[in-house]
Amino acid sequence: MxxxxxxxxxxxxxxxxxxxxxxxxxxxxxxxxxxxxxxxxxxxxxxxxxxxxxxGSGSDDVAMVIRSGSNAELNSVVSRDQLTILSSGPGVMQRASRPLASGELLVIVDGLKRSTNTKANMPFRGIGAEGLALRRGVTITQGRMFSPGSNEIVVGAGLIREFAGFGFGETVRIRGSDWKIVGVFEAPGTVFESELWADVAVTQSLFNRPNAYQTMRVQLASPEAVAPFKTWADADPRLQGLEILSERAYYARQASxxxxxxxxxxxxxxxxxxxxxxxxxxxxxxxxxxxxxxxxxxxxxxxxxxxxxxxxxxxxxxxxxxxxxxxxxxxxxxxxxxxxxxxxxxxxxxxxxxxxxxxxxxxxxxxxxxxxxxxxxxxxxxxxxxxxxxxxxxx
Amino acid sequence: MTDLFRLTDVEKSYTRGKEKISIFDKLTMRIEEGDFVAIMGPSGSGKTTLLNLLGGTDKANKGEIEFDGKRIDNLSEGQLTAWRAANVGFIFQFYNLMPILTAAQNVELPLLLTKLSPKKRRDNVATALKIVGLEDRAKHRPREMSGGQQQRIAIARAIVSDPKLLLCDEPTGDLDRTTADEILGTLQVLNRDLGKTIIMVTHDAQAAKYAKRTLHLDKGHFVESELAA
Structure with a gap:
């Protein structure tokens, strides 16, 4: 040997x-x-x-509400009434006596890609007052959060790297309206860094989508609270046609x-x-x-x-x-x-x-x-x- | 003297296409231990085939080949490989040294087949290089040496594991007369002083004179034999 x-x-x-x-x-x-x-x-x-x-974008203790059968937010619908009912569901966390929940509207806008100098779609998200609090990994690194009711937006750092003309302090014209960029946020390793955020009510108004929501995020007490919340919602006839899952589960599905x-x-x-x-x-x-x-x-x-x-x-x-x-x-x-x-x-x-x-x-x-x-x-x-x-x- | 080799009715043939080419037909010969035999003959006479059979690098179709009283014609490929490593040193016309190895590393190759310790291997290599007079070239690579020196290194490689038998295939075929004579003198010393049995295939009548006897092969048969002068 x-x-x-x-x-x-x-x-x-x-x-x-x-x-x-x-x-x-x-x-x-x-x-x-x-x-x-x-x-x-x-x-x-x-x-x-x-x-x-x-x-990596989702949290286990945030419930995501979308229309049943919707593969993505864009073809989902959640009504204002349903939003109100869901906000009073079991396990929903409160902040300053208000439910920690956010009805959201996602619309597509154009942007100019730096790498190819061609137009590409950007996600423009209208979020509620608690939208930022629901996303724990997100920090404003420059400027401030938008003021409710104003034409202000905050921009993800990833989006600024990829698209031209969305620097801090700039004013951009989107769908006939001027928007002031008042802040830049970072959310490393998440899809949120690719988004523009504005007040959901202003978004509904300026994009001519009154009272329309596509998704709702609800902060629950713990990851274990998602199942009881879903059971409760499934039992309510006013909430039929909605699907409830954890935010992490939702994004895992998208990762396919x-x-x-x-x-x-x-x-x-x-x-x-x-x-x-x-x-x-x-x-x-x-x-x-x-x-x-x-x-x-x-x-x-x-x-x-x-x-x-x-x-x-x-x-x-x-x-x-x-x-x-x-x-x-x-x-x-x-x-x-x-x-x-x-x-x-x-x-x-x-x-x-x-x-x-x-x-x-x-x-x-x-x-x-x-x-x-x-x-x-x-x-x-x-x-x-x-x-x-x-x-x-x-x- | 005892027989080192005994070949009895050895037959060897090759098939080329549908044609069967017979090299040896009932070849019988003996080589005594301590002999120095030159084998001469024209191209195609079977010299190299005989060397292959004696060295266990080819097998006879029929007949018996005994080495030191034991048959080797019925050994398996693996057994023959081990037998060669233990008993035979080969010396080639073109030296066949590994160009990227030093002289000492080339000489050491056969010892890698043994269980000797690295130190013992180094000692044996030094001894072999001393015998061929090239101990000062141990760290040189083949390209840094003359043809004669390379053949001496090849001889050192052949004797380093102290085999009984040295098989030489045209060992001076690539050398000038003076260098060839030096190499043949070295082989004579190995035969005379160290008792190595040497079988040398050569075309060179001058080289054959260094052997104790010469065998002439023609068409697979020995046609005459003579003692060296």
Missing amino acids: ASLLNQIGAVTALNVRSIPQRAWMSIASIVAVALTIAVLLFFLALAQGLTRTVE QSNQFIVIAWVLGILMAIGALAGAVNTMYSSVATRSAEIATLRIIGFSGWAAFFGTMVEALALSMMGGILGILIAFVAFNGRTTSTLGSGFTQLVFKFDLSPPIVITAIVMAMVIGFVGGFFPGIRAARQRPQLELAAQ
């Missing part, structure tokens, strides 16, 4: 140290693996960032969109991996061919076929590992942590960050290793089967 390990170590060292003699082929193989890994990471980090942003990116990631990743695999196999067959005299010599001296096999395998894995690490470096430099946006479930731009989490990086390394393993396996068998004959050693 010790002898076999010695043999494998010696042959592996020979192979790896002789990689520079096959520099261009090896570099091509490394680059192919690196590109494969970089593309895979791009889409996985995209999906991860989107998922984290959407799933990111599954598309995961599918794209793996389809593209596997297609590119096949290409990289072809390169790796070619490189390793070439390696075995150029070392045929060396392999024959070692076999004649008494080295086993296993040593030749493992030596080839380790070389293939080493090249793939180098490609994998290069791909990961490219991914980190090129897009990790960068902000981007995509069309969210409400047909509006959702701003989020590429997120190269450790599990994704490990996935990429495993992918590189799989390419290396398969790429080295068959050439390794060829090396192991090479006959130890003097004619071959003399070539």
Whole structure:
């Protein structure tokens, strides 16, 4: 056993140290693996960032009320009467003798994307007086909250990064009305950072949607209070046709969109991996061919076929590992942590960050290793089967 | 002297397409321990095939091959590999050193197949390099040495595990006369002073003179044999 390990170590060292003699082929193989890994990471980090942003947006103890069957806020309706009834439900928290609840209206407005200089949809949310208090992770970092009843808006920091013309202090014209930007808020890792917020009553008025609400958020005493609140609402005939779930559950449902990116990631990743695999196999067959005299010599001296096999395998894995690490470096430099946006479930731009989490990086390394393993396996068998004959050693 | 090799009715043939090419047909020979045999013959006469059979790098179709009283013709591939590692040192025409390894690392290769400790391996490598007179080149790589020096390193590699048998395939075929004579002199010393049995395939009649006897192969048969002058 010790002898076999010695043999494998010696042959592996020979192979790896002789990689520079096959520099261009090896570099091509490394680059192919690196590109494969970089593309895979791009889409996985995209999906991860989107998922984290959407799933991280909700609270467990905030009940979200939407119309049954509505996949998104835009096609939901909640009446003012229902809002009033829900505000008096069991477990609803109070602040200054007022229920901690917010009826909200989401409308779509145009904005100019900085990256493409083209128009894209932005979510403009009318919120109630308690809307900010219902979102605990949100802080006003510049200016102040809008005044109720005024044409004032506060803007998410993510939206400012992605869209032009929404800086603090600016006045913007939306749907024929001027709005003053009086504050900037941050809500890291949530969908809220992609939104514009204004007073819901003013929003209803200026967007010609009187008394219309699409959703309602209700602060409950605890996450456990959501179920009794839902049971109570389901039993009230005036609240029929509404769906109640925790805010976190609502956003988790919205996050299913990111599954598309995961599918794209793996389809593209596997297609590119096949290409990289072809390169790796070619490189390793070439390696075995150029070392045929060396392999024959070692076999004649008494080295086993296993040593030749493992030596080839380790070389293939080493090249793939180098490609994998290069791909990961490219991914980190090129897009990790960068902000981007995509069309969210409400047909509006959702701003989020590429997120190269450790599990994704490990996935990429495993992918590189799989390419290396398969790429080295068959050439390794060829090396192991090479006959130890003097004619071959003399070539 | 006892027989180191005994070949009895050995047959060897290859198939090329539908054609069967016979190399040896009932070849019988003996080689005594401590012998130094030169094998000569025209191309295609079977010299290298014979060396492959004697070195356990190829198998006969029929017949018996005994080494030191034990049959090796019926050993498996893995057993033959282990047998080669323990009993045979190979010397090639083009030296076949690993270009990225130093002289000492090249010489050490056969010892990696043993259970010797690293220190013992280093000692044996130093001894082998001393025998071939190249202890001062231990850290040089093959490209930094002349052809003659490379072949000496190859000889050191062949003897480092102290095998009974050295098989040499045209060991001076790539060297000038003076260097070839030095190498052949070294082989003579290994045969005379260390008792190594040497079987050398060569085209060079001058080289064959260093052997104790010469066997001439033609179409798979020994046509004559002679003692060296």
